[in-house]
Each structure stands twice: as structure tokens, then as C-alpha cells.
Amino acid sequence: MNLTVATLHGRLRGEMRWRASLIAVLALVVAGCGQNGNDAASRGKQVYLTECIACHNPDPARDGVLGPAIKGASRELLEAKVLRGAYPPGYTPKRATALMPPIPKLAPKIPDLAAFLR
Numbered sequence: 001m002n003l004t005v006a007t008l009h010g011r012l013r014g015e016m017r018w019r020a021s022l023i024a025v026l027a028l029v030v031a032g033c034g035q036n037g038n039d040a041a042s043r044g045k046q047v048y049l050t051e052c053i054a055c056h057n058p059d060p061a062r063d064g065v066l067g068p069a070i071k072g073a074s075r076e077l078l079e080a081k082v083l084r085g086a087y088p089p090g091y092t093p094k095r096a097t098a099l100m101p102p103i104p105k106l107a108p109k110i111p112d113l114a115a116f117l118r
């Protein structure tokens, strides 16, 4: 009788440990996913602070010394304007000027920039 209870107890403890590690693994996976989203945005922020704030405001929601506010700029707009100095079809530019030089080397950074500006 005592032996049975002890065995059962041992099993239960084993199962609880197993569950605890499953929960720990799940927590890591969930945390990891959140991390990825943040990483794209924070990589984008680094690019923005390096390449854009000479003309745009460090706060992308506000106008800068030369460039307009670009918070919410879509990936299509960023691709067109940053890489080619153009605009997506049908898009009405915020400014009629064409002062901003295209920066084609940033092609691999567009998704990060879009994540930051979202």
C-alpha cells in the first residue's frame, strides 16, 4: 500500500516536472517570436537613424529639416522612393520636390525599415 502511494507520488512528480519543462520550452518559443518582431523594427530603427535623419526627423511621425514625416510608409513606398527615387503607381507624394537621392544599397534593409516605420 505504502509502496503504491510512493510510486504514484513519484510518477506524479515526474509528470509535473515534465509539464514544467514543457511550459518553459513554450515560454521560450513565445518569447523568441516576440523577439523576432522587435528585432526587425530595431534593426530598421538603426538604419533609419544612420541613413535618414540627415533630412527626416529622428521621430518619423514629424517633419524633418528637409524630408516630410514618413511614419506609416508602406513597404511599396519605401522600395520605390528609397531604392529608385520614385513612387508607387497612383501614390500622391507629400512633396512635389525630388530632393531625396535614391539609396539602392538599402534594398536588403527595406523590410526592417518598413517594420520600424509601421
Ligand code: HEC
Pocket (backbone or CB within 6 Å): 047, 048, 051, 052, 053, 054, 055, 056, 066, 067, 068, 069, 070, 073, 077, 078, 081, 082, 092, 093, 094, 095, 096, 097, 098, 099, 100, 101, 103, 106, 113
Ligand atoms: C538628403 C535628404 C534625405 C535623405 C538622406 C532621406 N530622405 Fe526621404 N525624403 C527627403 C525629401 C526632401 C523628401 C520629399 C520628396 C523629395 O524631395 O524627394 C523625402 C521623401 C521621402 C518619402 C516619401 C514621403 C511621401 O509620402 O511622399 C519617403 C518614404 C522617404 N523619404 C523615406 C526615406 C528613408 C526611409 C530614408 C532613409 C533610408 C530617407 N528618406 C532618406 C529627403 C531625404
